[in-house]
Amino acid sequence: xxxxxxxxxxxxxxxxxxxxxxxxxxxxxxxxxxxxxxxxxxxxxxxxxxxxxxxxxxxxxxxxxxxxxxxxxxxxxxxxxxxxxxxxxxxxxxxxxxxxxxxxxxxxxxxxxxxxxxxxxxxxxxxxxxxxxxxxxxxxxxxxxxxxxxxxxxxxxxxxxxxxxxxxxxxxxxxxxxxxxxxxxxxxxxxxxxxxxxxxxxxxxxxxxxxxxxxxxxxxxxxxxxxxxxxxxxxxxxxxxxxxxxxxxxxxxxxxxxxxxxxxxxxxxxxxxxxxxxxxxxxxxxxxxxxxxxxxxxxxxxxxxxxxxxxxxxxxxxxxxxxxxxxxxxxxxxxxxxxxxxxxxxxxxxxxxxxxxxxxxxxxxxxxxxxxxxxxxxxxxxxxxxxxxxxxxxxxxxxxxxxxxxxxxxxxxxxxxxxxxxxxxxxxxxxxxxxxxxxxxxxxxxxxxxxxx
Ligand SMILES: Cc1cc2nc3c(=O)[nH]c(=O)nc-3n(C[C@H](O)[C@H](O)[C@H](O)COP(=O)(O)OP(=O)(O)OC[C@H]3O[C@@H](n4cnc5c(N)ncnc54)[C@H](O)[C@@H]3O)c2cc1C
Numbered sequence: 001x002x003x004x005x006x007x008x009x010x011x012x013x014x015x016x017x018x019x020x021x022x023x024x025x026x027x028x029x030x031x032x033x034x035x036x037x038x039x040x041x042x043x044x045x046x047x048x049x050x051x052x053x054x055x056x057x058x059x060x061x062x063x064x065x066x067x068x069x070x071x072x073x074x075x076x077x078x079x080x081x082x083x084x085x086x087x088x089x090x091x092x093x094x095x096x097x098x099x100x101x102x103x104x105x106x107x108x109x110x111x112x113x114x115x116x117x118x119x120x121x122x123x124x125x126x127x128x129x130x131x132x133x134x135x136x137x138x139x140x141x142x143x144x145x146x147x148x149x150x151x152x153x154x155x156x157x158x159x160x161x162x163x164x165x166x167x168x169x170x171x172x173x174x175x176x177x178x179x180x181x182x183x184x185x186x187x188x189x190x191x192x193x194x195x196x197x198x199x200x201x202x203x204x205x206x207x208x209x210x211x212x213x214x215x216x217x218x219x220x221x222x223x224x225x226x227x228x229x230x231x232x233x234x235x236x237x238x239x240x241x242x243x244x245x246x247x248x249x250x251x252x253x254x255x256x257x258x259x260x261x262x263x264x265x266x267x268x269x270x271x272x273x274x275x276x277x278x279x280x281x282x283x284x285x286x287x288x289x290x291x292x293x294x295x296x297x298x299x300x301x302x303x304x305x306x307x308x309x310x311x312x313x314x315x316x317x318x319x320x321x322x323x324x325x326x327x328x329x330x331x332x333x334x335x336x337x338x339x340x341x342x343x344x345x346x347x348x349x350x351x352x353x354x355x356x357x358x359x360x361x362x363x364x365x366x367x368x369x370x371x372x373x374x375x376x377x378x379x380x381x382x383x384x385x386x387x388x389x390x391x392x393x394x395x396x397x398x399x400x401x402x403x404x405x406x407x408x409x410x411x412x413x414x415x416x417x418x419x420x421x422x423x424x425x426x427x428x429x430x431x432x433x434x435x436x437x438x439x440x441x442x443x444x445x446x447x448x449x450x451x452x453x
Contacts, residue, residue: 061087061187062450064205064215066194068095069232070432071418071439072221073177078443079219080184084450087215088186089207090231091193096174097230098223102432103170109148110141110436111429112161121430123307124423125248127399132423134404136433139440144433151176162429194222196239199411216450217413219442221435224393224419225250234387236420240397245408248395251310253424254303254431255390257317258382259296262361269357270294277301277355278323281315284308290319292354295385304426306384307394315381321355321374330374334367341370349374392431394424405445406438413449415442 065076068090080086088095102108111118115136122132145155145163153173154166165173182188193208202214223232234250241247261270274290279301288300302309302317309315322330333348334341341364345351351359351374358377364370387393397416401408406421408414417438425431 060202060214061085063217063219063446064089064213065219065221067221067223069221069223069418069435070099071435072219073181074436074439075219075221075417075443075446076186077181077184078440079447080181080186082447084447086186087189089189089192089194092231093190095178095188098227098232099174100170101227101230106164106168107170108162108164108429109155110144110163110433112141112157112163121425122423122434127423135437135441139437141433144436148173151180160428197243199414203413216453217415217446219415219417219446220420221417221439222420224396225387226252226390226393228388244410246398246401248398248422250387250393250395252384252387252390253306253392253394254427255306256293256298256385257296257302257309258385259379260382265357265361266294269354272354274352274354278320279305280318281305281308282312296381300427307424309381317379317381319377319379321351321377322349327371327375330371331367337367341367345370391427392419392424396420396422398422406442407445415446417442
């Protein structure tokens with residue numbers, strides 16, 4: 001039976017060693033140094049469980065971190081550095097898949113914006129006053145750069161304050177990070193899809209592969225629902241709702257929006273950028289780029305307007321193709337023109353090919369009307385692109401159910417971090433910074449919690 005028990009413990013990735021304690025023999029997880037007799041689960045009980053549920057193993061960890069994205073990895077790092085025994089579970093075969101995807105186009109780790117401006121980047125319904133000020137004061141862009149440097153990855157600042165690793169890639173950083181976590185004693189349990197939680201003392205967690213564990217504290221860092229192929233599919237939300245933890249539905253953020261372009265616009269402008277423009281949605285204004293796609297628009301300018309567009313009953317944007325020119329100045333530049341206004345505008349107003357293709361949907365018989373359209377071109381939108389295509393998600397666990405330590409107020413010892421909390425931020429490094437800041441906070445909070453038990 002001892003051999004059977006050992007074999008089954010190993011199946012769960014928990015390589016047990018038999019050790020003799022003064023009173024009785026117990027199973028001890030080699031890396032956790034925690035006897036399985038903890039909280040009354042001794043060897044005899046373990047064998048009983050194995051008999052009744054051949055696929056079910058029962059182990060105990062001080063802190064279970066579920067989700068191996070940047071928020072979960074950071075929480076695990078902070079808690080382990082504080083001396084807590086941490087086991088990190090992820091549904092995927094390896095951790096940090098979205099982190100790696102983010103590195104494909106250059107990993108924008110954070111942003112060097114001034115603190116007063118930085119805190120305004122984080123929005124979401126009913127955020128507690130000052131929550132981001134505190135989170136970012138505890139772990140700001142300098143702290144994130146220093147953290148990367150500590151792993152031997154130097155960073156540089158590009159336009160708009162964006163901070164990247166010198167090599168731009170995520171893989172070297174992730175490799176070293178996971179190496180550091182292993183050195184700190186963090187145990188990794190991949191291919192473990194969390195499926196249920198029974199809160200209590202200890203909390204009981206079950207996984208899709210039949211494994212179950214108990215933990216003194218749990219950090220959930222399950223991400224949003226964009227790019228579900230990386231593992232974050234938002235399926236956690238129905239489990240949270242079953243537990244009575246209030247959540248706002250996940251919605252695509254930093255995403256493209258649909259507009260049915262006529263074939264002639266696509267033929268002329270698909271894949272072309274609109275640069276140096278100003279875009280409005282209701283009262284919100286964005287500068288940056290828009291890209292014409294076969295579905296409508298992509299690009300930084302429309303990503304920034306996502307929260308405003310989602311709040312509009314009939315979403316639409318108004319583009320100013322020439323924000324540095326007044327209407328009067330545009331008209332003055334066409335003074336001598338009597339016909340062919342659109343063709344002339346390309347030269348005299350230096351309109352881009354993409355702007356030209358959009359404006360060419362109508363015919364123009366005077367400069368003033370064309371100038372009005374150039375300054376205020378309204379384009380109705382049919383809705384956002386699917387959440388699977390988005391860069392991030394809005395919605396998630398409501399702030400009203402969390403305290404300042406990011407603990408679920410109804411369930412002491414259960415914490416949440418990262419994109420699964422109900423906040424959103426534009427692209428530019430703000431998302432990653434938010435995940436690191438919340439991960440740092442829960443790592444500290446969970447460590448304090450288990451240490452005080
Ligand atoms: C294409 C792309 C490019 C991006 N580029 C940038 C960028 O340059 N800069 C930036 O700041 N942000 C960027 N982002 C956003 C950034 O990657 C995310 O905001 C960040 O990864 C979220 O971190 P997280 O830890 O909260 O969740 P995630 O990174 O999504 O990690 C969640 C983890 O939880 C696991 N999980 C989910 N459900 C379960 C379950 N039931 N059981 C067990 N495990 C589960 C998943 O497998 C996953 O590993 C980009 C995103 C995309 C899609």
